[in-house]
Amino acid sequence: MKDESIWSPVEQYIHKLQDRFIQPTAFYPSSASCKVDGKIIGGWDSCLRKQYYKWKGVIPTNKIVYRSWLSARLGDAFESAFLDAYESQGLLKGRNIPFYTELMGLPIAGRIDGLTKKGEIIECKSGYGTAFSYSLKDKPKIENFPQILVYLAVLGLDTCILPYGSRDNTGFRSGFKITKQEIEKDGIILVKILKRWRALQMCVETNIVPERDFDLFNDWNCSYCEYFREGEDKRGCYTQAQIDEYFAKKKKKE
């Protein structure tokens, strides 16, 4: 018999994950980004305004939904499967390796997926759909480069192994090796990344909400952003005035 209530424990579990909002204490490579030819290059966490909200402890406006939770779990499964294979072949020196450093007064922390015995880092990426597989026909995704560059620069290494795998049932996979030099040739350099983080740090210290890095109406970053809102006060994420009001209300409650 059909019984949707069997999903209740899963929904409750996902709901509880929402309460585990953790305010950052360091800059994470997954949020690394820089401008190249006027365009911001970086992964899904690259918007400075979004990072600002996180640093200030603003609770995301969008709840975690089953679909995105499952998608993230499938991504983790892809990573584990890839690293298991490398490990069983005796190629792996370590996996999930944490690091912490300070550069230009910026605390930087992260965790690399894997490290081979040859000293190459492994960064596993996954996605789904034809757009994902088509975009990886000949080269890796440039938006992954800033994150990889931070890993390589901080750890003093030169090469990254970059496996891509699909989270759908196509079995699509693709693989690349990329060096620090090749990334830098594309105009993605560490100093530019650090400068953007420094600008964010200044905003956090002075309570100034950074400009929106992406176009609310035309950019995928916004449609996947946990701070994207559609409601009575129009489409968008918190403005300076709305954030000031948010903190004023919070203070009143305390």
Ligand code: SF4
């Ligand atoms: S909705 Fe778009 S512009 Fe606003 S914080 Fe999110 S990514 Fe940045």
